[in-house]
Amino acid sequence: MEAPLEEETPAGALAGIEGLDLGGELKASDEALTFLSSIEPAELLKCVFPDSLVTVSEGGRDLGRFSVTVEFARRVQQPCLLLHAQSQGAIDDSPCGTTVTAYLTTELEVLEEDYHEYVKLDGHSLDMKCHMVQHDGQMLINKVTTVGEETTMKSVSYPMSVLNGLVTEGSNLLLMRLFALRRKVPEHMTLISFDQGLHILQTTFSALGLKQLEVGDDTVEVFGVEETVDSSGDSPITWQCYFLADGHMASRVQVGSPVSMRLLQLQSQLEKGKPLSHTPRKHFLMKHSHNVCVIGFEKIPLVWEEDMQMRSKFWDRKEELKADHTSYLRRHPEIRALTADFLESLLLRKPDDVFKFAREYFAPFAPSRLLETSPKASSL
Numbered sequence: 001m002e003a004p005l006e007e008e009t010p011a012g013a014l015a016g017i018e019g020l021d022l023g024g025e026l027k028a029s030d031e032a033l034t035f036l037s038s039i040e041p042a043e044l045l046k047c048v049f050p051d052s053l054v055t056v057s058e059g060g061r062d063l064g065r066f067s068v069t070v071e072f073a074r075r076v077q078q079p080c081l082l083l084h085a086q087s088q089g090a091i092d093d094s095p096c097g098t099t100v101t102a103y104l105t106t107e108l109e110v111l112e113e114d115y116h117e118y119v120k121l122d123g124h125s126l127d128m129k130c131h132m133v134q135h136d137g138q139m140l141i142n143k144v145t146t147v148g149e150e151t152t153m154k155s156v157s158y159p160m161s162v163l164n165g166l167v168t169e170g171s172n173l174l175l176m177r178l179f180a181l182r183r184k185v186p187e188h189m190t191l192i193s194f195d196q197g198l199h200i201l202q203t204t205f206s207a208l209g210l211k212q213l214e215v216g217d218d219t220v221e222v223f224g225v226e227e228t229v230d231s232s233g234d235s236p237i238t239w240q241c242y243f244l245a246d247g248h249m250a251s252r253v254q255v256g257s258p259v260s261m262r263l264l265q266l267q268s269q270l271e272k273g274k275p276l277s278h279t280p281r282k283h284f285l286m287k288h289s290h291n292v293c294v295i296g297f298e299k300i301p302l303v304w305e306e307d308m309q310m311r312s313k314f315w316d317r318k319e320e321l322k323a324d325h326t327s328y329l330r331r332h333p334e335i336r337a338l339t340a341d342f343l344e345s346l347l348l349r350k351p352d353d354v355f356k357f358a359r360e361y362f363a364p365f366a367p368s369r370l371l372e373t374s375p376k377a378s379s380l
Contacts, residue, residue: 026192026200026201026202027162027164027165027192028164028165028166028190028191028192029165029188029189029190029191030188031186031187031188031189031190032165032186032188032189032190032191033164033165034186035186035189036107036108036165037107039106039107039108039178041106043178043181043182044081044106046181046246046247047070047081047174047177047178047181047247048070048071048072048081049069049070049247049248050067050068050069050070051067051068051069051248051249051263052065052066052067052263053065053066053067053249053251053252053261053262053263053264054066054261054262054264055087055089055259055260055261056259056260056261056262057258057259058258058259058260063089063090063091063259064087064088064089064090064097065086065087065088065089066085066086066087066252066261067085067086067087068083068084068085068173068249069083069084069085070082070083070174070177073103075103075111075112078105078111079106080103080104080105080106080111081103081104081105081106081174082101082102082103082104083100083101083102083104083170083171083173083174084099084100084101084102085098085099085100085169085170085173086098086099086100087099091119094119094120094121094122095118095119095120096118096119096120097117097118098115098116098117098118099114099115099116099117100113100114100115100116100169100170100173101113101114101170102114102168102169102170102171104170104171104174108167108171108174108175109166109171110132110134110139110166110168110170110171111133111134112131112132112133112134113130113131113132113133113168113169113170114129114130114131115128115129115130115131115168115169115170116128116129116130117129123148124147124148125146125147125148126145126146126147127145127146128143128144128145128146129143129144129145130142130143130144131143132168134160137159137160137161138157138158138159138160139157139158139159139160139163139166140155140156140157141155141156141157141158141194141198142154142155143155143156143198154198156198158200162200163192165191165192166191166192166193167191167192167193167203168193168194172193172203172227175205176205176225176227176241176243176249177243177247177249178247179205179207179223179225179243180223180225180243180244180245180247180249181246181247183210183223183245184207185205185206185207185225189204189205189206190202190203190204190205191203191204191205193229195231201229201230201231202230203227203228203229203230204227204228204230205225205226205227205228206225206226206228207223207224207225207226208223208224208225208226208240208242209223209224210222210223210224211224211242213242213250213251215250215262215263215264215265215266216264216265216266218266220244220250220266221245222242222243222244222250222251223242223243223245224240224241224242224243225240225241225242225243226238226239226240226241227239227240227241237254238254238255238256239252239253239254239255240252240253240255241253244266248263248267249261249263250262250263251263342358342361342362345361346358346361
């Protein structure tokens with residue numbers, strides 16, 4: 001197996017890295033690779049919906065919120081899925097949270113993913129950001145960790161040939177939705193993932209079967225999926241998630257943790273007669289092998305400020321928008337002069353009705369007024 005290229009700061013941080021297991025012969029199982037290649041467009045269409053759970057303590061105290069949204073998108077002209085997950089809450093009254101934004105292929109291969117985790121403790125805050133992206137046959141990963149006032153940066157590059165069957169923070173949430181819709185997890189479902197040091201390790205999924213779960217005033221049947229993440233030197237980390245028949249998450253908990261995430265109310269109780277998917281009406285075109293699938297959805301009003309997906313899109317385009325706006329202002333210096341004159345007049349007069357003042361101030365610039373007053377109007 002080809003070893004990754006690795007750099008780390010501050011100076012001296014690489015001491016002891018040599019000889020560590022950077023993946024060895026760890027790889028995804030044949031059953032897992034077969035599952036990923038068997039995903040159909042119709043299944044992915046059923047995964048396009050939001051989930052929202054509440055985070056509670058063992059005693060039932062409300063600690064925060066957990067949400068996941070999935071939609072179809074395009075990245076560099078390539079059709080893909082965009083997943084955005086966010087968890088916000090508090091640990092001992094200290095704010096903490098996690099945000100994941102991932103662009104995935106129809107076989108759940110990661111094209112690009114951003115991960116951000118923070119815990120704001122007095123005198124000992126943690127802030128960790130990790131960005132991975134495919135480029136020229138490599139997965140480039142940059143991680144920045146700040147503990148207190150000390151910042152450590154790490155960069156790793158893996159050839160994509162050794163990452164077949166990679167599951168990340170973003171892709172595993174969509175993967176479990178697919179398990180829930182099929183009501184089945186293949187045997188020997190083992191994939192690979194990264195540990196905190198960005199070394200390769202194995203992650204195994206297994207079925208927990210069906211059980212009855214109370215959601216609000218109802219008792220519903222849910223299907224359980226267990227994810228076990230190996231850990232170098234430490235005990236494995238295990239997550240247990242239960243899903244409704246339509247793929248919506250009903251509960252999520254890390255084994256051994258006093259904190260859990262729960263669905264408080266069934267969607268049917270909130271909006272009777274409306275579909276669970278809240279995707280605005282549009283047509284999606286997805287290509288899978290030689291099949292083409294086109295499906296439409298009912299139009300539902302969307303408030304973009306409250307929608308994780310659209311806010312994520314805006315953040316992704318922030319630098320592009322800033323550059324475009326700056327370029328426009330550079331081409332039209334008269335804008336700055338015009339707004340400066342207006343603000344100067346406004347501050348000098350200090351009118352009570354700002355809107356009326358603005359209307360009167362800019363009235364001479366109206367097209368009809370210009371045509372009336374300009375002696376060259378006919379020639380223009």
